[in-house]
Amino acid sequence: xxxxxxxxxxxxxxxxxxxxxxxxxxxxxxxxxxxxxxxxxxxxxxxxxxxxxxxxxxxxxxxxxxxxxxxxxxxxxxxxxxxxxxxxxxxxxxxxxxxxxxxxxxxxxxxxxxxxxxxxxxxxxxxxxxxxxxxxxxxxxxxxxxxxxxxxxxxxxxxxxxxxxxxxxxxxxxxxxxxxxxxxxxxxxxxxxxxxxxxxxxxxxxxxxxxxxxxxxxxxxxxxxxxxxxxxxxxxxxxxxxxxxxxxxxxxxxxxxxxxxxxxxxxxxxxxxxxxxxxxxxxxxxxx
Amino acid sequence: xxxxxxxxxxxxxxxxxxxxxxxxxxxxxxxxxxxxxxxxxxxxxxxxxxxxxxxxxxxxxxxxxxxxxxxxxxxxxxxxxxxxxxxxxxxxxxxxxxxxxxxxxxxxxxxxxxxxxxxxxxxxxxxxxxxxxxxxxxxxxxxxxxxxxxxxxxxxxxxxxxxxxxxxxxxxxxxxxxxxxxxxxxxxxxxxxxxxxxxxxxxxxxxxxxxxxxxxxxxxxxxxxxxxxxxxxxxxxxxxxxxxxxxxxxxxxxxxxxxxxxxxxxxxxxxxxxxxxxxxxxxxxxxxxxxxxxxxxxxxxxxxxxxxxxxxxxxxxxx
Numbered sequence: 001x002x003x004x005x006x007x008x009x010x011x012x013x014x015x016x017x018x019x020x021x022x023x024x025x026x027x028x029x030x031x032x033x034x035x036x037x038x039x040x041x042x043x044x045x046x047x048x049x050x051x052x053x054x055x056x057x058x059x060x061x062x063x064x065x066x067x068x069x070x071x072x073x074x075x076x077x078x079x080x081x082x083x084x085x086x087x088x089x090x091x092x093x094x095x096x097x098x099x100x101x102x103x104x105x106x107x108x109x110x111x112x113x114x115x116x117x118x119x120x121x122x123x124x125x126x127x128x129x130x131x132x133x134x135x136x137x138x139x140x141x142x143x144x145x146x147x148x149x150x151x152x153x154x155x156x157x158x159x160x161x162x163x164x165x166x167x168x169x170x171x172x173x174x175x176x177x178x179x180x181x182x183x184x185x186x187x188x189x190x191x192x193x194x195x196x197x198x199x200x201x202x203x204x205x206x207x208x209x210x211x212x213x214x215x216x217x218x219x220x221x222x223x224x225x226x227x228x229x230x231x232x233x234x235x236x237x238x239x240x241x242x243x244x245x246x247x248x249x250x251x252x253x254x255x256x257x258x259x260x261x262x263x264x265x266x267x268x269x270x271x272x273x274x275x276x277x278x279x280x281x282x283x284x285x286x287x288x
Numbered sequence: 289x290x291x292x293x294x295x296x297x298x299x300x301x302x303x304x305x306x307x308x309x310x311x312x313x314x315x316x317x318x319x320x321x322x323x324x325x326x327x328x329x330x331x332x333x334x335x336x337x338x339x340x341x342x343x344x345x346x347x348x349x350x351x352x353x354x355x356x357x358x359x360x361x362x363x364x365x366x367x368x369x370x371x372x373x374x375x376x377x378x379x380x381x382x383x384x385x386x387x388x389x390x391x392x393x394x395x396x397x398x399x400x401x402x403x404x405x406x407x408x409x410x411x412x413x414x415x416x417x418x419x420x421x422x423x424x425x426x427x428x429x430x431x432x433x434x435x436x437x438x439x440x441x442x443x444x445x446x447x448x449x450x451x452x453x454x455x456x457x458x459x460x461x462x463x464x465x466x467x468x469x470x471x472x473x474x475x476x477x478x479x480x481x482x483x484x485x486x487x488x489x490x491x492x493x494x495x496x497x498x499x500x501x502x503x504x505x506x507x508x509x510x511x512x513x514x515x516x517x518x519x520x521x522x523x524x525x526x527x528x529x530x531x532x533x534x535x536x537x538x539x540x541x542x543x544x545x546x547x548x549x550x551x552x553x554x555x556x557x558x559x560x561x562x563x564x565x566x567x568x569x570x571x572x573x574x575x576x577x578x579x580x581x582x583x584x585x586x587x588x589x590x591x592x593x594x595x596x597x598x599x600x601x602x603x604x605x606x607x
Contacts, residue, residue, distance in 0.1 A: 070364070117391065124362070125390055128382060134352040135387060138359020138367075145322065145341060145365070152359075165351040165383075172352050176344070 014057060016224045022092050023053045023224070024283040027252050029088035029101055031267065031275045038105030039266025041113065043256060044157060045085030047188040047221070047247040052082075052089040054227035055153060055184075064094040067120045073150055074139040076124050078132020079157035079186060080114040087111060087119070095121035130163025132156060133183060137173045140181040140240075154183045159191030162200045167212070174213030179235040183214075183242050186221065188249035190260045206244055214242040221245025252279050300464055303439040303457040303493070304330060304400040310440045311368055311398075314447070315339040320366040321447070326353050328370050330400065350375045354383035354395070361393035366447060372406070373399035373456060377418035388452045389425040396446055397454045402432075403492060403544035404572070404587055405459035408580040416572050419491075420549025422454040423522040430522040431474060432456040432492050432551075435464045438472045438519055445474040460583055462493035465517070466500070477525040479532070483512025486601045487532040487539040491518045491551040494587055495542040501594035502542075506601055513601065521551055526558045533559050538566040538604045542597055544587060547571040566604055570597050 014022070026049050034040040056062070060073045077086050084104065091098045096119070103109035110118040114127030124135050136154035143150040160166060173181055187205070189196050196202050209216040215236040219226040227245065235241050250262035253275050267275060301309070308330050315321050316338035325331055325345040336343045346353055350371050357367035369376075376384065376399045388395045399418065406413035422430045429449055433439035439457065446453040470478050477489075480496070481503055490499035496517050503513040514532050518524065533539050539559065541552035552569030559565050572590040581589065 074359075124358070125386065128386055130351075131355055131383065131387055134355025134383065135359045137352065138356035138361075139363055140359070141322075141344065141356060142360045142363030142365055145360075146363070165355075168349045169352045169355065172346050172349050172356070175347065 016228070019053050019057050019224050020286060021283070022057065023049045024279060026053065026085070026088040026092050027279050028276060029091065029098070030084050031253075031272060031279065033084045033088070033101060033104045034265050035267040035269070035272040036105050038113070039264060040084045040104070041081040041263065042253070042265045042267075043190070043249040043259075043262030044079060044186065044188065045082050046251045046253060046262075047249045048079070048082045048085040048155070048186050049089070049251070050222045050224050050227055051155060051184050051186060051245050051247070052085055054224055054231055055155070056089050056093045058228050059231035060153065061151070064121065067095060071148065071150060073153065074123050074136070075153045075155065076132040076135045076139070077115060077126055077155050079129065079155060079160055080126030082155070082157070082186070083113055083115045086115055086122070090119070090121040093121070129157065129160040130165035133166055133169035133173070136181055136183065137169050137176070137178065140173070140178040141176065143180050144178065150180065152181045154181070156183060156185050158185055158187045158189065158196050158202060159199075161185070161202055170209070170212045170214065173240045177238040178240050179237055181240040182231065182235070183240065185242070185244050186247050187244050188247045190249045190258070190263075192260065192263050194260050209242040209244070213239060215239045216242040216244065218244045218246065221247035222251060252282055254278050300436045300461050302459060302461045303433050303436065304398075304459060306436040306439040307398055307443050307455065307457055308334070310443050314444070315342060320364070322360055322365045322367045324353055324357055324367050324369045326350055326371045328372070328400065330370060350380040351383045354380045355387050357395045358383070358387035358391060358393055361388070361395050362391065366394050366396065368396045368398055370398050370400070372413060373402035373415035373418045374413060376454070377415055377421045381421060385425055389427045392427040392451045394450055395452045397452065398457060399454060400457045401459045402456040403458065403583070404577070404590070405583045407459075407582040407586060411576040411578070414577055416546040417549075418454070418456065419521055419543070419545045419551055420553065423554060424549075427451050428522065429453045430456070430520070432519050432521060434493050434496050434517055434519055435462060438465065441472040442474055442519060449474070456492070458493055463497055465496070469517070472519070475520045475523055475525060477528040478517040478519065479514065479528065480517055481513065481515040483514050483536075485512045485536060485605060487514045487516060487536045488542060488597060488601070489516040489518055489529065489532070489539050489555055490542040491521060492544045494584065495544055495592065498592065498594045498597060499542050502597035502601065505594060505598040509602070509607070511601060511605060511607065518551065521554055524554050524558055529555060529558055530562065533562055533565045537564070538568070540597055540600050540604070541567070541569045541571070542592065543569075543571045544592060545571055546574050548574055568600055568604060570600060
């Protein structure tokens with residue numbers, strides 16, 4: 001690898017307090033997009049925020065000024081319905097101006113519900129579940145062939161794990177010994193019709209990934225320090241890494257937190273105000 | 289152009305073996321190429337050591353094959369992926385559509401056992417939908433080589449295209465094209481024979497020979513047929529096709545594919561602006577095979593024969 005992008009240096013990245021503030025702003029922008037004409041996938045975007053912040057502000061070797069740098073790390077948001085969470089994070093990270101988020105859902109805009117690679121920072125179009133892990137596997141194979149230390153990250157939903165293609169790619173990735181591949185599961189335990197364990201059981205989830213040959217961690221998916229630590233931990237040689245991030249769907253919005261109905265919402269002006277008040281109160285509490 | 293007649297079937301390499309030999313020749317020196325396999329067995333006994341790190345057997349995992357190929361292609365490689373045609377076009381279709389075609393990535397899909405070439409392996413292994421499926425995808429180039437030589441040439445040409453290519457390969461050795469056929473150029477129809485009464489447009493190894501045999505039979509009855517080898521289904525060489533259609537007024541398509549949506553459909557679409565041209569399709573009726581039998585038996589049973597094509601021509605010409 002040519003080293004065009006400096007390797008990640010924990011001292012050069014913002015402190016957790018700054019990242020927490022960034023997460024707060026990202027949540028507000030998600031709420032704004034959900035108050036737009038089209039509404040948005042609010043629950044699974046809110047649950048995803050700390051995962052994306054830990055990745056984009058710390059773990060990933062990326063340069064928003066050079067989104068196509070061949071030495072960059074790759075992130076595939078396999079749960080493409082977290083698109084508005086990704087857009088808000090990419091804007092906060094500087095891939096494009098925050099003002100562009102106002103385009104979301106407007107006719108003629110590239111900011112659709114699911115990410116499209118026309119948007120700076122989006123690596124692959126996703127939305128149909130069960131595609132991201134194979135894509136991430138391909139990026140990891142390419143890095144190995146290039147003898148590059150590029151890493152490949154895939155963020156999946158937990159309901160997504162009901163797609164058989166996930167387990168196909170999981171088996172291939174461990175058989176290929178790809179320790180440059182890391183997957184994170186946004187384990188919010190909910191899908192459209194209810195709890196994942198009621199629809200199609202996923203537990204014991206960590207055991208399943210271990211049985212598939214993955215070096216598996218379980219963390220609180222809203223704890224930025226815990227996420228940063230695990231995403232920075234050296235991979236186990238010859239094995240891909242799985243991070244099961246336990247999260248709350250709709251995190252930060254008391255009136256939808258932990259409810260399946262938070263999957264998609266178009267917020268009224270009043271709901272938007274309530275949401276913003278709740279988010280700001282939470283930010284103040286965390287700073288107190 | 290030569291006024292070619294049907295060749296004596298000559299046992300040569302199958303298109304899948306020809307493709308494999310070409311790939312194995314190119315793989316060591318062309319660092320862009322990565323050969324992704326899905327336990328096909330096509331590379332058994334082949335010396336892979338000159339480019340061992342760029343041959344990867346991912347196991348029986350066709351969705352993962354296509355997704356991984358997309359990631360590799362996005363990273364600057366040219367993945368050549370190996371599976372059977374029906375697994376590429378049906379089982380792994382969504383990954384082909386969303387991961388490869390949507391991103392317009394240079395993944396080359398080497399799809400073996402196409403059409404009825406899997407013979408007695410049965411309908412699970414036949415691919416009679418793949419042309420309809422693949423030509424429906426934006427950005428996808430669809431190529432159907434006719435014999436060993438065209439396979440070699442079209443495969444090498446497909447590697448230089450910037451986007452994805454579906455290379456429809458057979459399982460069995462099929463006859464060579466007659467000597468003197470025009471040079472093989474991806475995207476250009478080969479005019480194998482010229483006649484003013486009717487056009488026989490064929491796609492695939494046996495269909496081309498069936499068309500040439502039908503042309504011989506028609507010639508014996510005083511009917512002069514143009515025979516086209518449309519080895520590139522998409523993009524279709526509509527110029528050559530329209531010229532032949534304009535000259536003869538009627539086109540019969542011949543293909544080893546379900547009639548719905550395949551090569552005949554592509555020709556009908558291309559000629560839809562020529563309302564006075566008759567287009568008639570000879571292909572496999574929309575039914576699954578239900579009995580054992582080799583490729584040629586299955587084709588005959590499906591009614592894809594030279595005498596069926598000749599009879600259709602006479603019906604159209606009212607002779």
